[in-house]
Structures are given as C-alpha cells and as structure tokens.
Amino acid sequence: MDANELLAWARGPGFDIALTIFVAGMLLRLFEVMALGKKPDLSAARGSGAQGGMRTLVARTLPRKSVFDKEPLRIINGYVLHIGFFIVLFLYEPHIALFDRALGISWPGLPSGLIDAIGAITILSLIAALVFRLNNTVMRFLTTKGDWLAWAVTLLPVLTGYMAYNHLLLPYTLMLALHLLSVELLMVVAPFTKLTHMFSFATARWYQGYQAGRRGVES
Amino acid sequence: MSAPSIEKGIEFIKTEIDAPVASFFSACVHCGMCADACLFYTETGDPKYTPINKVEPMRRIWEREYTLVGKLKALLGLSEPVDAKTFEEWETLVYDGCTLCGRCSLVCPVGNDISGMIRKLREGFAAAGHAPEGLIGASTRAVEIGSPMGLKLPALEAQIKHLKNDTGLDAPMDVKGADYMVLLSSMEIMNFPEYLEAIARIMKQAGKTWTLASKAFEATNSGIQIGVSDIARTLVRRVVDAAEELGVKTVISPECGHAFTAIRWDGANLIGRPYKFDVKHILEVLDEFVEQGLIKTEGKEDAKLTYHDPCQIARKGGVVDQPRNLLQQIASNFVEMEDGGAMNWCCGGGGGVSANERADEVKLTAFNKKKSQLQALGVETLVTACANCRLTLEEGLEENEMDIPIVGLTEMLAEYLVDDDKEKQAS
Numbered sequence: 001m002d003a004n005e006l007l008a009w010a011r012g013p014g015f016d017i018a019l020t021i022f023v024a025g026m027l028l029r030l031f032e033v034m035a036l037g038k039k040p041d042l043s044a045a046r047g048s049g050a051q052g053g054m055r056t057l058v059a060r061t062l063p064r065k066s067v068f069d070k071e072p073l074r075i076i077n078g079y080v081l082h083i084g085f086f087i088v089l090f091l092y093e094p095h096i097a098l099f100d101r102a103l104g105i106s107w108p109g110l111p112s113g114l115i116d117a118i119g120a121i122t123i124l125s126l127i128a129a130l131v132f133r134l135n136n137t138v139m140r141f142l143t144t145k146g147d148w149l150a151w152a153v154t155l156l157p158v159l160t161g162y163m164a165y166n167h168l169l170l171p172y173t174l175m176l177a178l179h180l181l182s183v184e185l186l187m188v189v190a191p192f193t194k195l196t197h198m199f200s201f202a203t204a205r206w207y208q209g210y211q212a213g214r215r216g217v218e219s
Numbered sequence: 220m221s222a223p224s225i226e227k228g229i230e231f232i233k234t235e236i237d238a239p240v241a242s243f244f245s246a247c248v249h250c251g252m253c254a255d256a257c258l259f260y261t262e263t264g265d266p267k268y269t270p271i272n273k274v275e276p277m278r279r280i281w282e283r284e285y286t287l288v289g290k291l292k293a294l295l296g297l298s299e300p301v302d303a304k305t306f307e308e309w310e311t312l313v314y315d316g317c318t319l320c321g322r323c324s325l326v327c328p329v330g331n332d333i334s335g336m337i338r339k340l341r342e343g344f345a346a347a348g349h350a351p352e353g354l355i356g357a358s359t360r361a362v363e364i365g366s367p368m369g370l371k372l373p374a375l376e377a378q379i380k381h382l383k384n385d386t387g388l389d390a391p392m393d394v395k396g397a398d399y400m401v402l403l404s405s406m407e408i409m410n411f412p413e414y415l416e417a418i419a420r421i422m423k424q425a426g427k428t429w430t431l432a433s434k435a436f437e438a439t440n441s442g443i444q445i446g447v448s449d450i451a452r453t454l455v456r457r458v459v460d461a462a463e464e465l466g467v468k469t470v471i472s473p474e475c476g477h478a479f480t481a482i483r484w485d486g487a488n489l490i491g492r493p494y495k496f497d498v499k500h501i502l503e504v505l506d507e508f509v510e511q512g513l514i515k516t517e518g519k520e521d522a523k524l525t526y527h528d529p530c531q532i533a534r535k536g537g538v539v540d541q542p543r544n545l546l547q548q549i550a551s552n553f554v555e556m557e558d559g560g561a562m563n564w565c566c567g568g569g570g571g572v573s574a575n576e577r578a579d580e581v582k583l584t585a586f587n588k589k590k591s592q593l594q595a596l597g598v599e600t601l602v603t604a605c606a607n608c609r610l611t612l613e614e615g616l617e618e619n620e621m622d623i624p625i626v627g628l629t630e631m632l633a634e635y636l637v638d639d640d641k642e643k644q645a646s
Contacts, residue, residue: 028287029245029286032241032285033238033242035238036237036238036240036241038238041488042487042488042492042493043485043486043488043493044487044493044497044498057330060329060330063252063328064325064326064562067252067256070255078328137264137266138251138260138269139251141267141269141272142249142266142269142272143249144249147249192288194247194249196246197245197247200242200245200246200329201330203238203242204239204243204245204246204327204329204331205329205330206330207239207242207243207332208239208327208332208335211332215484215536215537217534217535217536218534218561219325219330
C-alpha cells in the first residue's frame with residue numbers, strides 16, 4: 001500500500017469505520033449513564049432546578065477566584081488547549097469543507113496562516129499540560145494509563161496536521177494520510193477514555209446545578 | 220439490619236449509583252483541583268485525601284457493573300476489583316478524612332458532586348461492616364434510646380424545669396396546632412442550654428406559639444453521617460410523625476448542621492413522600508422575625524467578631540445571608556473570614572468525624588485551616604450556628620491555646636432583645 005492508497009483508505013472506509021465507532025460508542029456511553037436514572041427529589045424546593053442546572057452549566061466554565069489564584073498558569077493552559085483545539089478543528093477552511101460535504105453546512109473560517117500559528121500554540125499547550133501533570137503531586141497520584149492514552153490521541157491529530165501543512169519530516173501525502181488516521185484513532189478511542197467528558201461535562205454540571213437550584217444554594 | 224458483609228457492601232454501592240454518579244465518573248479528567256478545596260488535603264499534604272480518590276471504590280464498581288468497557292476489562296483481568304482489602308484501605312478516607320463539607324463539589328470544573336458521592340458510598344461501607352465504632356455507637360443509641368448521646372426525655376424535662384425556675388420562661392411540650400415545633404440537638408440539651416432559653420425569649424417576643432415534641436425533640440441524625448438510610452429514615456420519621464400529629468405549621472431545625480440536611484433535604488426522600496409542614500432553619504426564622512418587625516433588638520456587641528459558616532447550613536443549606544443580616548443588627552464590628560459564606564472552610568469535625576474517636580488526630584490537623592483563618596483576622600469572639608462546629612472549634616482552639624470565646628448566634632441575638640417587661644414598666 002503506497003501513500004496514495006493509504007490516504008484513500010483513510011478518507012473512505014477508514015473514516016466511515018471510525019465515525020461509526022465514535023458515534024455508536026458515545027451513544028452507548030450516554031445510554032449507560034442515562035439508563036441508570038435518577039429518583040425524583042421529594043424535598044420542598046426553594047428554587048428552580050432547571051434554572052440552577054443552566055446556571056451551573058455555564059458558570060463552571062470559569063473557575064472561582066480562589067481556585068484560579070492557586071494555579072493560574074495551569075488553568076490558563078487548560079483554556080488555551082481547549083480553545084486552540086476547537087479553532088483548528090472547526091475554523092480551518094479544509095476542515096469546514098469536509099463538514100460541508102458530510103453535513104451540508106458551512107461557516108466562515110480563519111486564514112490558514114493564523115490556523116497554523118494556533119496549531120503550534122495548541123501543540124505547545126498540550127505538551128505544557130503533560131509537564132503540569134508530571135509536576136503536580138496530586139495529578140501524578142490520580143493519573144491512569146487511560147490518561148496518557150487520551151493525551152496522546154489528542155496530540156497526534158494536531159501534530160500531524162501541523163506537520164502536513166508545513167511539509168515537515170514526511171512527504172505531504174503520507175503525512176496527510178497519517179493525519180487522517182490519527183483523527184480516526186482519536187475518534188475510536190474517545191468513547192472509551194476520559195475524553196467522554198466532551199459530553200458528560202454537561203450532564204455532570206446539569207445534575208449538580210439542578211440540585212443546587214432546587215435547594216437555593218450556590219453552585 | 221442483617222449482618223454486614225463485603226458482598227452486601229458492594230450491592231449497596233451498586234444501588235446507590237444513578238445517572239448523576241455515572242455522569243460524574245465519566246466526566247472526571249483527573250485534574251486534581253478538588254484536592255486544594257479539601258482541608259484534609261491542604262493540611263496534611265497527602266494526595267490520598269484528594270476527594271475524587273475517596274470515591275475510587277465506587278468508581279471501580281460503576282465501571283465494572285455499568286459500562287461495557289469495564290465489563291470487558293474485568294473479563295480480561297485488567298481492572299482492580301473491590302474486595303475486603305479495598306474496604307479496609309478506604310474506610311479511613313471515606314469516614315475519617317471527609318466531613319461531607321461539599322467544598323470539593325463547588326470547585327470541580329466539570330461539576331462533579333464529589334461529596335454527594337461520598338455520602339452515597341458510606342451506605343456501602345456501613346453495609347460492609349466498615350463504619351467507625353463511634354458512629355455505630357451513636358446510631359445505635361439514636362435508634363434505641365432516642366438520641367445519639369443517650370439522652371432521654373427526662374433530661375430535657377429537667378432542663379425545662381431549670382428554665383422555669385431561673386427565668387420564669389416556659390418551654391411548652393406537645394402543643395397541638397402550634398406555629399412552630401422546635402427541635403434540639405443533644406448537645407444543646409447537654410452542653411448549651413442557652414439555646415432553649417433563647418428560643419423561649421424570642422418566641423415570647425415574636426408572639427408566636429411554639430412547642431417541643433416529647434416524641435421527637437432530637438434533631439440530630441447519625442444515620443445520615445454513618446450512611447445507613449434505614450436508621451436515617453427511622454429518625455426522620457419520628458420528627459415527621461410528631462409534627463403531623465401535633466399539626467404544626469413549621470418545624471425549626473436547630474443550630475446543628477447535618478440535622479438541617481437530614482430534615483430539610485433528605486427526610487422527604489427517606490420516607491418517600493413530601494411533608495405536610497414546612498422546615499426552616501432557626502436562622503431563617505429569626506431573620507424573618509427581624510424583617511417583619513416581630514422582634515426588636517437594642518445595643519450592639521462591640522467586640523471584633525466573625526462568623527463561622529457551618530457547611531451544611533451555608534454551602535449545602537443556602538442559609539448564608541440570614542446570619543449576616545442578624546449580625547448587622549447586633550454587632551458593630553463584624554468581619555468576614557476569608558472565603559466566608561458558601562465557600563467557607565469546614566471546622567474539621569462535621570459529617571460524623573467528631574463522633575469518630577479514631578479521627579481525632581486528623582481532625583486536629585484539619586483544624587489548622589480554621590486556626591490560620593482566625594489568626595489572620597485577630598477576632599475576640601467567634602459566632603456560629605452549629606453545636607457540633609462549636610464543640611469542634613472549642614476543642615481546636617483549646618488545643619492550640621487560643622482564647623476566643625464561641626457563641627451561638629441564636630443565644631447572642633436573644634441577649635440583645637429589647638426587654639419587653641422593662642418596656643411595659645416604663646410606659
């Protein structure tokens with residue numbers, strides 16, 4: 001199999017398989033959570049659960065000041081990592097073209113030079129995240145093998161994308177094929193690692209916020 | 220209760236896992252930010268006290284029982300099982316190293332209610348026979364005698380007699396249709412009789428009818444702390460039965476943190492139906508009285524003082540503004556502790572820790588947080604609204620040779636009430 005064939009496989013059957021596993025896997029995880037259900041709360045409510053749920057869903061995006069002051073760099077890096085990843089994924093013109101072809105919707109992108117720079121920043125930010133994890137006693141204590149895997153499969157697509165765009169190390173076609181394959185690896189792995197937080201962060205915040213809203217307590 | 224066993228413990232934990240718990244575990248990214256919110260971690264520096272680590276046995280059971288990946292991992296022998304050793308290892312983290320203060324739940328970036336999970340996990344630990352002796356004793360006494368400290372009705376009756384003899388005030392018992400049914404904690408009967416006197420004076424001035432209930436004068440609920448819903452239900456039902464028999468409008472939870480959680484939030488869920496009465500914390504009632512002009516105060520305390528928010532009343536109970544409104548009425552030099560209000564630091568003795576002698580040492584280490592907070596403020600008086608906080612704080616201050624008197628907010632307010640009799644004589 002040469003680079004062109006590999007690219008063709010990654011663009012065709014490879015992508016379809018990965019997408020199927022990603023969607024089915026995430027739906028399965030969501031089902032596994034929701035199927036457990038939740039008993040209704042019979043205590044007399046002080047406020048609105050739904051309002052509390054919505055509030056926490058939004059509010060937890062920003063840390064409390066006392067939390068931020070403890071480790072400002074690590075927290076800022078967390079934002080850089082997430083925002084950088086979303087920008088290169090959703091605002092790079094060739095990616096938008098892919099979404100357009102698959103879903104029939106498109107939106108304006110950013111100049112590719114800017115995406116290139118943001119890609120570089122995202123890679124550095126992911127590396128910084130690893131350094132923070134290794135240097136923090138609590139994080140080292142909590143880290144599992146799955147965390148290393150989740151980190152690696154998140155880094156690879158950004159790294160290979162950056163290298164393909166800048167024609168680094170390998171011929172373009174091969175690097176592009178590797179880029180696609182790394183995205184597919186991420187899609188296949190995501191539902192079975194902590195990357196499930198991409199949806200469960202919302203249900204988790206909602207559940208805590210809902211209870212807080214009913215009770216009229218801060219959350 | 221049938222005999223405890225590891226199997227039963229695991230079974231109990233399985234039934235406690237619901238959609239919120241599953242959400243929390245699948246959302247955790249191991250960021251470790253909950254550690255810095257926990258006084259057991261900040262004061263010991265030991266990462267084992269990281270809140271999310273305290274629920275690791277529950278996470279293992281969730282993964283194994285309720286996820287496809289976990290089932291596959293278990294088949295291939297790739298995951299750690301939960302067995303007798305796990306319960307032994309985690310027992311001190313689940314009980315001694317957590318006051319259920321809930322601070323961790325408020326900082327988690329993905330919104331995990333970690334302390335809520337620890338509360339649930341305790342159900343399994345108690346069922347497995349891995350609950351601390353002190354809490355087992357308190358729970359047994361609560362069910363068999365009627366109070367965790369072994370107090371019986373005659374002890375309360377004696378206190379009421381004293382109250383009458385000393386002040387001429389009455390504490391009515393079993394009055395049908397009263398506006399308020401007042402609950403007490405054992406500590407208020409044994410250690411802080413000032414509370415009952417304060418209630419009698421305040422109710423008299425407010426012109427409200429109130430009553431104690433001979434069948435349910437005790438509000439504390441060790442079933443909530445140890446994590447045995449059967450016990451918690453029995454204790455809540457006593458209060459519900461008494462309140463509904465007497466037909467009172469409102470039940471007042473005393474200056475006790477977890478009693479409020481038990482009767483205000485958990486109770487209806489334990490008995491499986493809503494109440495036919497309202498439940499309010501005493502500070503909510505006092506704030507209403509002041510706002511409606513039913514009680515009036517004169518004079519103010521000049522000493523520099525601060526207020527320690529009991530976790531279950533402020534963070535988990537939402538009673539944050541009321542104590543501050545009340546203190547504005549009666550104190551001229553009130554200062555806030557750092558992180559005061561919903562994010563206040565726990566005294567270190569909540570959630571059953573103070574009833575668990577094995578935890579004495581770590582409790583005093585955890586107290587260092589409060590110690591440094593108080594030292595930074597340099598206050599002359601400490602006000603709070605939980606008898607358990609009060610005892611824990613008194614012990615901690617004494618151990619650290621700090622001379623700061625602690626008062627309950629209700630009794631302090633009663634001291635500054637306008638004297639009705641004097642006013643009448645004057646007019």
